[in-house]
Amino acid sequence: MGRGITIEDVARAAAVSRQTVSRVINHSPRVSPEARARVEEAITALGWVPSLAARSMAGGRSRMLLAVFQGPASGTPLALPLDQLLLAGTAVCNAQGYRLLFEQLAPGITAAAGTAQLAATLGAAEPDGVILLPPLDSRSDLGALIEGRGIARESLAIAGHAPANAGEAAAQHLAGLGHRQIAFIAGAADPAVSQFNLAGYRRVLAAKGSRAHGHFVAETPPDLGAALELARSWLAPTIRPTAIITESAATALVVLHVAATLKLAVPRDLSLVALEDSPALGSSRPPIAVLHAPAGAPFAAACKRLIARKEARGESPSAEHAALPATLELIERASLARAPRAI
């Protein structure tokens, strides 16, 4: 039905010129209140929505952002929480009248072919801004290509690829609660990430003069059986951790279960933090706290910044493109408490 309504129709209905309609939808101050009112009324009456394609052609702004990521090797699980990015990103973009497009660079693709693919997309879609997702954020050739076209760029660094260290932060937080006997159980999908977190954890304990990292560390992801045994062997003795950091959500649940069987109350006798979230952690008894890098928020922030740059007519494409600091988020849940007085 509504197909075919143009700015012309709106202009006629409001008895103004197309330009005035254009000024209204572009928030130009140079429109009289009366005209503006008539135009807005006509717009809603007709249900008109300006065509992105037309605006793109005429205005030189596509109101479109492009997020580029590296596709997973076949069978490999994707390292990126794409759904979170999509959710957070589209929400921000849509709110500002922008669209967000995702572009997948084939996993095993050569540098040259990848550049070509991106170049093609840039040419076709003419995005107003591009976000390079890890591990592409470090590809300077892609960055150069983008900025060479005069397009704004942001690079997203997230957990594991990032300066922020969840292992360190978790240990720090627990130490702040008075804990000294803090354990760590690896379980990240990527061993490199585990090493990174582990190093951070060790740093904190060393700084606090604790030697728990000598006794209470599992460097490799345990399966269910191993995790059960491990937790039992740590928690049954009198000298035991008062807090445990687990990289995987599953292991956190195992620890919780073992604690329960040993009559250890969480969080009174044992604090628990996972470095990975999962719905199950929120519904366990008690729910288990999580410290992780929320990918959605920084991504949304990157989108916002790109849009702001365009809106501000700021023609500073190759300006700042600092990688976002990977901020960590602590989901406080009932599994955290101050350390018991003496241990």
Next chain:
Amino acid sequence: MGRGITIEDVARAAAVSRQTVSRVINHSPRVSPEARARVEEAITALGWVPSLAARSMAGGRSRMLLAVFQGPASGTPLALPLDQLLLAGTAVCNAQGYRLLFEQLAPGITAAAGTAQLAATLGAAEPDGVILLPPLDSRSDLGALIEGRGIARESLAIAGHAPANAGEAAAQHLAGLGHRQIAFIAGAADPAVSQFNLAGYRRVLAAKGSRAHGHFVAETPPDLGAALELARSWLAPTIRPTAIITESAATALVVLHVAATLKLAVPRDLSLVALEDSPALGSSRPPIAVLHAPAGAPFAAACKRLIARKEARGESPSAEHAALPATLELIERASLARAPRAI
């Protein structure tokens, strides 16, 4: 650098008119081989990529598909494997020169507001086709809105919302392997899905004359402790299931662990199938088979069909929009075997 190359530049370089260039990129047969060759050479030489916006305006085809989904209520995990859809969808679309856009309808949004939001997006982006993702696939008002604009539509039905019943299929498969004592442990995020699977499972067992569904069924998702107990209580006795279906991946791992402690060999003494995949299932010993509805494939198929309809100049928007049958995929892994002779 390359910014500003237009069809005009290519035409000049190839010593033809713009039309000829246009014909070449649109695969018109009415171009001489020589002209075509010159044009193609010029295109690659200049690195020209036709502007989507311009093509959209002039041609009436945006080469853009829109996937609409319902956003998750805050805190709620998304019911849709968005990343899989994104991966599979963009791959198919990009291969055909199309783009795929995702639109999120606010979760608690009213029907009217949802329609308005979709209408706005349809007007702005002018997609060539729209895919309604569950649970939006059943919203006839949205379907009508889309087709009213002359836009092709597909609706995707996936697991749980779909005719295909993973519980039934899993039971059927195990029965085909000779199993009669087949157990079922619920664990889907959505209880309605569990009910659905459970019903299917019961149907199969009843048809086979088995009464296992009287003894070996857990209707509510057990937590870790409950799952351990449950598995032990079922597997320790002489009369026990020879196969177990678990809805959650985590529970499958628990069962595997218990079986190991009881010296039951999987799959010799016990077959195992999960209705949810997870990387951990692939790396357990033995790896655990999965039967699930892969969302990516049917979604990609829907994209393909929408594109094909456009390419075929088939102006049959309100034509067939049959919901895709939710196909199930069995990932055969070493956890499946024929039932032991006697039990």
Next chain:
DNA sequence: TTGAAAGCGCTAACAC
């Protein structure tokens, strides 16, 4: 087989 003309719907300059 090819080219010329005429837009698609909107915005950027300019006038008024």
Next chain:
DNA sequence: GTGTTAGCGCTTTCAA
């Protein structure tokens, strides 16, 4: 403040 004039880069007629 408002209208007018040109296009943006491509495809669609229609002629040749």
